[in-house]
Amino acid sequence: MADLSSNFLGIKSPNPFWLASAPPTDKAYNVNRAFEAGWGGVSWKTLGEDPHIVNVNGPRYTSMMSNDRRVIGFNNIELITDRPFKVNLKEMRQVKRDWPDRALVASVMFPMNEESWAKHIPIIEDTGVDGFELNFGCPHGMSERGMGAAVGQVPEYIKQATEWCKKYATVPVIVKLTPNITDVLYPAEACLEGGADAVSLINTINSIMRVDYDTLTMFPTTGNMGTHGGYCGEAVKPIALNMVAEIARNEKTKNLPISGIGGVTTWKDAVDFIALGASNVQVCTAAMVYGFKIVEDMKTGLSNFLDEKGMTSVDELIGKAVPSVTDWKFLNLNHVDKAVIDQDKCIKCGRCYIACEDASHQAIEYTNNNDDRVFTVNDDECVGCNLCVSVCPIVDCMSMVAMTSGTDPRTGKKISSEVADWTTHANNPLKVS
Amino acid sequence: MSDNKLISDGVNVKSHRLSKKEIENNFSDLHAPLSAVEALIESDRCYFCYDAPCTKACPSDIDVPGFIQSIRSDNLTGAAEKILSENIFGGMCARDCPTEELCEQACVRNDNEEKPVEIGLLQRYATDSVLSSGVKLFSRKKETGKSIAVVGAGPAGISCAHRLAVLGHKITVYDAQDKPGGLNEYGIAAYKSTNDFAQQELQYILDIGGITIKTGMKLGNQINLEDLQEQYDAVFLGCGLGTVNQLNLDNENVSGVIDAVEYIENLRQIDSKDELMVGKNIVVVGGGMTAIDIAVQSKLLGAEQVTIAYRRGKNIMAASEYEQLLAKKHDVQIQYNVSPKRLLSENSHVTAMEFDVMQSQGDGGLKASGESITLKADVVFKAIGQKLVTEGLNSLEIIKGRIVVDENRKTSLTKVWAGGDCILDGNNLTVSAVQDGKLAAISINETLTQGV
Numbered sequence: 001m002a003d004l005s006s007n008f009l010g011i012k013s014p015n016p017f018w019l020a021s022a023p024p025t026d027k028a029y030n031v032n033r034a035f036e037a038g039w040g041g042v043s044w045k046t047l048g049e050d051p052h053i054v055n056v057n058g059p060r061y062t063s064m065m066s067n068d069r070r071v072i073g074f075n076n077i078e079l080i081t082d083r084p085f086k087v088n089l090k091e092m093r094q095v096k097r098d099w100p101d102r103a104l105v106a107s108v109m110f111p112m113n114e115e116s117w118a119k120h121i122p123i124i125e126d127t128g129v130d131g132f133e134l135n136f137g138c139p140h141g142m143s144e145r146g147m148g149a150a151v152g153q154v155p156e157y158i159k160q161a162t163e164w165c166k167k168y169a170t171v172p173v174i175v176k177l178t179p180n181i182t183d184v185l186y187p188a189e190a191c192l193e194g195g196a197d198a199v200s201l202i203n204t205i206n207s208i209m210r211v212d213y214d215t216l217t218m219f220p221t222t223g224n225m226g227t228h229g230g231y232c233g234e235a236v237k238p239i240a241l242n243m244v245a246e247i248a249r250n251e252k253t254k255n256l257p258i259s260g261i262g263g264v265t266t267w268k269d270a271v272d273f274i275a276l277g278a279s280n281v282q283v284c285t286a287a288m289v290y291g292f293k294i295v296e297d298m299k300t301g302l303s304n305f306l307d308e309k310g311m312t313s314v315d316e317l318i319g320k321a322v323p324s325v326t327d328w329k330f331l332n333l334n335h336v337d338k339a340v341i342d343q344d345k346c347i348k349c350g351r352c353y354i355a356c357e358d359a360s361h362q363a364i365e366y367t368n369n370n371d372d373r374v375f376t377v378n379d380d381e382c383v384g385c386n387l388c389v390s391v392c393p394i395v396d397c398m399s400m401v402a403m404t405s406g407t408d409p410r411t412g413k414k415i416s417s418e419v420a421d422w423t424t425h426a427n428n429p430l431k432v433s
Numbered sequence: 434m435s436d437n438k439l440i441s442d443g444v445n446v447k448s449h450r451l452s453k454k455e456i457e458n459n460f461s462d463l464h465a466p467l468s469a470v471e472a473l474i475e476s477d478r479c480y481f482c483y484d485a486p487c488t489k490a491c492p493s494d495i496d497v498p499g500f501i502q503s504i505r506s507d508n509l510t511g512a513a514e515k516i517l518s519e520n521i522f523g524g525m526c527a528r529d530c531p532t533e534e535l536c537e538q539a540c541v542r543n544d545n546e547e548k549p550v551e552i553g554l555l556q557r558y559a560t561d562s563v564l565s566s567g568v569k570l571f572s573r574k575k576e577t578g579k580s581i582a583v584v585g586a587g588p589a590g591i592s593c594a595h596r597l598a599v600l601g602h603k604i605t606v607y608d609a610q611d612k613p614g615g616l617n618e619y620g621i622a623a624y625k626s627t628n629d630f631a632q633q634e635l636q637y638i639l640d641i642g643g644i645t646i647k648t649g650m651k652l653g654n655q656i657n658l659e660d661l662q663e664q665y666d667a668v669f670l671g672c673g674l675g676t677v678n679q680l681n682l683d684n685e686n687v688s689g690v691i692d693a694v695e696y697i698e699n700l701r702q703i704d705s706k707d708e709l710m711v712g713k714n715i716v717v718v719g720g721g722m723t724a725i726d727i728a729v730q731s732k733l734l735g736a737e738q739v740t741i742a743y744r745r746g747k748n749i750m751a752a753s754e755y756e757q758l759l760a761k762k763h764d765v766q767i768q769y770n771v772s773p774k775r776l777l778s779e780n781s782h783v784t785a786m787e788f789d790v791m792q793s794q795g796d797g798g799l800k801a802s803g804e805s806i807t808l809k810a811d812v813v814f815k816a817i818g819q820k821l822v823t824e825g826l827n828s829l830e831i832i833k834g835r836i837v838v839d840e841n842r843k844t845s846l847t848k849v850w851a852g853g854d855c856i857l858d859g860n861n862l863t864v865s866a867v868q869d870g871k872l873a874a875i876s877i878n879e880t881l882t883q884g885v
Contacts, residue, residue, distance in 0.1 A: 067473035067505060347544040350483030371489065371539075393480050394545060 002306030003313040004299060006040060006103075008280050009172035009197045009257060011130040013040035013103040016270065016280035016314050017298050020200075020261050021046050021107030021133060021176075023078060024287045028091035032098070037292035038299060041103025043200075043282060046080035046135045047088055047124065048109050049116060053079045053142075059220035061288075062209045064235065073235035074285045075209050077227060079141045080109050085120075093127040104128075105174065109135040109147050112157060114164050121168035131171045134161060134196075136187075137178040137203020139230045149203070152178035155190035162194025172197040174259060177243075179236075180206050184243040188253045199247065200259035200282060202240040204230025233285040237263030241276050245325045248277025254322075265294070267301025274314060275321035329422040336408045336415055337384030337400040339363070339377045345397035348373040352388035352398060360387045380409045445713035445811040446689065446782075450735025453707045459733035460706060463528075463624040464554060472558040476505040478550045482541055487552060490539035492860075493520035493868040497536055497552055504559055512559035514570045519871070521595045522588050524564055524634045525617050526864045527557035528625045531722075533755040535864070564637050573643055574601035579881045582607065582665040584652050587615020588863045589671030589853030591638055592870030593877075598643035600878045605665070606644060609651035615673060616854075617863065619698040622726040623706075624733070653825035662848050667877045670826075670836065670844070670851040671870060674819035680718065684776040689783035693717065693727040693816035700730060712812030715739045716786050718773055719816030721751040722861070727814045728765040740766040740808055742773070742788055744799060774805060776813065785809050821855050832857055841876035842869050850877055 006016040019025050019034055021043035031042050055078055064073035081088055096104045106129040110116040121132070135142075136152030143150040151157045158175065165173050175191040177184060179202040191199050206228050212219040218226040240262025247253045260278030264270055265286040273281050286294050302314070311317055341352070353375050356364040363381035367374050377388075384400055392398040403415045423432050451459070467475060479501040487497040496515050503512035516523035532538075532553040540549030563570060579602045583590040586608035594604040612618055617631040639646070650656050652672055661668045677692045679685060689712070703709060711734045717724050720743035728739045741760065743750055746769050750757060757767060771788035778784055786808050789801040821834050830837040830845035835857035838844055842852045852869025854861055859869070 067477040069470070347541040348482075348486070349480040349541045350485075351480060354483040366484070368484065371486065373484075373486070 002303050002311055004040075004303055004306075006280050006314060008103070008259065009131060009174070011041070011103045011105070011172060012101070013280075014101060015040035015295075015299050016274070016302075017264075017295050018042060018103060018105075018259070018280060018282045019287060020282035020284040021105075021135065022284040022288070023076075024284060024292070026081065027083065027088075028095050031091075031095050031104075034287070034292045035095075035099045035102050038295050039102070039292065040280075041105065041130075043105040043107045043133045044088065044092055044129075046107040046109050046138070047085060047120070048080045048142075048147075049111070049120070050085045052082050052084055055079055055082050056222045058222040062220050062229070063233070063289075064209060071233060071285070071289045073209075073231060074233035074288070075207050075229040075231050076204070077140050077229040080135065080138070089124065089127050092124075092129060096128040096130075103130050105131045105133050107133040107135050107176070108165075109138070109142060110161075111145075111147060112151065112161060117161070117164040118168050121165060125169055125171055129171065131174060131197075132165055132169055133174045133176050133200060134165055135176050135203070136161070137176045137201075139178060139180050139204055139206045140228060149178040149180055152176075152187055152203070153181055155186045158187050158190040159194035162191055162196045166195040174198040174200050176203055176261075177201040178203045179239055179243060179262075184246055185250050185253065188247045188250070188256065192253055192256055196256070198257035198259060198279075199253075200261055201243055201247075202236065202262045204232045205236055205239065207231035232263065233289075234263045234265050234269075237269055237272070241272055244273060244278055245276040245322060248319060248322045249325050264298075267298045267305060270298060270302055271305060271317065274317045275319070276325070277319045277322050279318055280314075331421060332419045333422065333425060334416045334418060334420045336403040337386075338379050338382045338403060339384065339386075339388050340399050340401045341375060341377060341388075342397050342399075343374075345394050346375060347394055347397075348375065349393060350375060351391045351393065355387050355391045360385055364388060382410065446710055448710050449707050450711045451707065453705060456706045456734065460623045460627070460730075462627050463622075466561060467551070467554045467558045472504055472555060473507075475551050475555055476501050478542065479505070480541060486539035486541060487536040487550075490535045491520075492535065492862065492865045493526070493871070495519045495523065495536075495556070500559055501550065501552070501555055504555055509559055509562040510568055510570070513563040513568075516556055516560055517563070517570055520864065520867050521592050521638050521871075522617070522634065522863060522867045523556055524560040525588070525621070525626065525631065526867065527553050527560055528630070529621050530862065530864050531753050531755065534753050564633060567637070567640075569640070571595075571599050571641055573598055573641060576603070577601040577882065579603065579666045580605065580664075581667045581669065581877060581881075582661040583669045583671060584608075584656070584661070585615060585671035585673055585853065585855075586610075586613030586635075586646055586648070587671055587673055587853060587866065588617055589673075589866035589870040589873075590615070590669060591635065591644075592867040593669045593671060593850075593852065593874045594644045594870075595638050595641055596871050596874035597877060598641045600874070602643070602666075602878070602881070604644045606646045607650040607652070607656050608646065608648050609654075609672075609675075611648055613646050613648060615671075619701050620694065620723075621701075621863075622697075622730060623701055624730075653822070657825050658828065658849070662846070666848070666881055668849045669870070669873050669877065670849065670855060671853040671866070672822075673854045675822035676820045677815065678818045678820060680773050680776075680815055680817065682773060682776050684778050684783070687776065687778040687781050687783050689778075689811055690776060690813045691815065693719070693723050693814040694819065696814065697723070697727060697730070700734075706734065709734055711736050712810070713737045714809045715812045715814065716808050716810040717741045717814045717816055718786075719743065719814075719818070720745065720749075721816065721818070722756060724814075724816035725752045725756045725760050725765075727816055728760050729763045731812075731814075732763045732765055736812075738766070738809070739764070740768055742768045742771045742786070742808065744770070744772045744791060746770060746793060768806070768808070771806060772799065772801070777807070783810055783813050786813055819854070835859065840872075842873035843876055 004015040018041035025042045026045040060078040063071045138148035142148035175196045258278045260273030261282040353364045389398045481498045500512040500515035536552045537549040583606040775787040790804040791799045836851045850873035853866035
């Protein structure tokens with residue numbers, strides 16, 4: 001059995017599955033249950049200055065569901081902890097004492113003045129927490145007050161606040177980033193400059209879920225008005241993975257440890273994050289939808305996967321896929337793929353045909369002789385776009401196969417084993433000769 | 434009209450074999466309708482195929498992926514409109530179509546997982562929704578001033594009448610029975626059309642306006658084809674098959690030997706099914722849907738032993754494999770390859786039926802093997818097909834006892850169209866009758882509006 005134990009910045013946990021700072025880590029009651037269920041660590045619900053904030057007394061959450069009511073995406077407008085500072089500290093101290101082998105990180109959000117950080121950080125650290133996570137990500141409510149995402153959207157603020165935290169903390173400092181920015185590298189580099197030990201990402205994405213079709217107001221509302229919330233859950237994973245990979249492959253930030261967050265629901269999602277550069281993952285929505293038990297499959301699934309890959313620890317997986325991520329301009333334009341249909345597996349639904357016909361390059365042909373439906377790829381037109389594969393409902397029925405020799409019948413060009421990308425392409429006005 | 438004394442009291446023939454409650458329970462919906470959640474989940478299974486095989490397999494050309502997509506998106510009115518614009522009896526067809534041989538047989542999901550999308554149940558979900566809400570999906574075009582006579586208020590006739598009404602024509606529908614509806618009202622197995630569905634659906638269809646129904650009007654009696662041609666701009670015959678085939682055996686008129694069709698009519702119309710006279714040992718002669726329907730319904734009424742006796746083999750049986758299974762599920766025995774030989778009776782009531790055991794020949798013919806079997810019977814149902822009543826139709830071209838029509842359902846007479854069971858090559862399905870009526874209406878409209 002592969003070793004799932006994790007050492008993130010010196011913070012040890014029996015597995016890399018932490019609960020993200022969010023409703024499931026709101027208080028000792030939940031966190032104790034989470035640890036009983038087997039979670040490796042938690043980032044406690046974000047602490048702030050007293051007097052504590054208040055939440056609305058109406059809908060805080062909404063989900064986007066499939067027809068069989070599986071939650072695909074999730075939105076919240078809950079703020080940071082709505083309990084007194086001292087109550088949280090007392091509980092954190094007790095939890096850390098009761099669960100010494102689990103990671104306990106204090107998520108914090110303070111205003112942009114040094115006094116506040118100087119006042120709070122040492123008291124929090126005194127509870128025995130293993131680290132801090134700076135919440136520069138919440139996109140609703142707190143950002144209106146100049147905190148959360150309002151900090152995370154300004155690299156200079158990130159750097160400044162990180163420096164303050166580092167100044168008063170002795171344990172590692174993780175900075176949690178907002179995805180509501182144009183380029184995640186700016187905040188990531190600011191973290192590095194501010195002395196952050198790691199980044200965690202992503203926090204939630206600005207979102208309105210839908211309208212109410214009866215009242216034609218946004219949905220949900222508190223009374224008759226609503227506000228945007230933060231979007232998370234399975235649907236946001238690809239956005240998070242891109243940002244994680246960007247940081248992991250960026251020259252300046254490539255050695256900055258990453259805690260991956262965003263839609264982790266199964267062990268496969270964890271594999272995605274870890275292979276693209278995260279050292280561990282944090283989970284919220286899956287626990288909110290299914291309860292803490294969901295971690296059981298995450299652990300056995302990841303362990304079995306590592307065994308199958310011949311890996312003995314999670315560390316061996318970290319960043320494995322990062323070298324495969326590059327800029328578009330470095331993609332090999334000499335490479336030629338063609339779609340292939342496995343006729344034995346094809347169920348003749350025609351989705352590949354109509355997708356290609358209406359939305360791509362008319363490269364799939366359809367014949368129907370007395371209800372004998374046959375779909376075939378026309379290599380003369382196929383640009384290898386993968387749309388057909390993306391819509392085929394049958395596993396392994398359609399695939400892209402690379403041409404390794406001969407001539408591409410679409411372009412008439414010989415297949416070359418040489419790599420040629422946009423930087424050297426004749427059509428590129430900025431080509432390097 | 435038949436009554437519940439269709440079979441006289443005799444040894445082993447009696448009513449109240451089961452309690453009223455048991456019978457009500459037995460005759461509840463064969464397939465429970467889908468709930469909203471079930472429908473949404475099932476609709477998600479549709480792949481939205483291109484040039485969809487299910488649509489091609491539908492005799493009435495319903496855009497199946499189209500209506501299922503509308504169920505998926507909670508657009509039930511849109512879904513129903515897709516169905517009913519091609520097949521105004523989409524509600525009944527959702528209940529009585531042999532979907533396992535039509536749309537669902539063609540579903541591409543069969544290839545991969547042998548579990549097609551439940552198209553029939555989804556169609557029912559969508560159509561039930563508009564029928565219960567009463568949303569009007571169709572309106573009439575400007576009056577054309579043309580009037581058309583429709584003979585037969587069954588699926589073919591009403592389908593034709595509805596389409597013509599939409600196109601702005603005025604229609605008079607004549608029907609021989611007391612109630613309109615044809616086989617939907619009198620023939621479909623009771624567990625496929627519960628809660629007076631046939632009349633509810635008919636009412637919804639007739640709400641379009643422009644259609645007058647006249648019942649108790651039989652072709653050849655109260656009305657005749659010559660007069661109709663004179664009085665109307667066009668005539669559509671959807672008169673069905675008015676009489677049944679006979680066994681042509683001695684003793685055929687003894688008590689207890691009865692037409693399945695007549696018994697089913699009675700079963701569909703009677704207020705309390707527990708009043709029906711039911712045999713203990715029943716033999717059903719035939720191999721079509723009527724044979725299955727009467728056999729299963731006899732079981733549900735409390736008959737102990739029901740055997741379907743069919744001349745040929747399992748694969749040739751007109752009733753689908755699914756229907757054969759349905760019968761077996763209800764403990765109906767099916768005896769293949771037996772041909773009626775003799776009816777045995779005592780005191781003028783049938784007691785048993787003897788059959789020749791048949792062997793099929795290479796040329797498709799049948800030959801008696803020389804062996805015979807005897808099945809005990811206190812009731813014998815004849816379900817060996819129906820015949821067109823040709824009296825009064827002499828001016829039409831008729832082949833093999835059916836009216837000849839072209840692809841537009843036009844007969845040999847200039848002003849007469851026909852559809853449903855009465856035409857040559859009709860396949861006895863509600864859905865095909867509906868399609869016939871629709872095609873005829875389109876053709877009639879084109880003819881009547883030419884040059885207008």
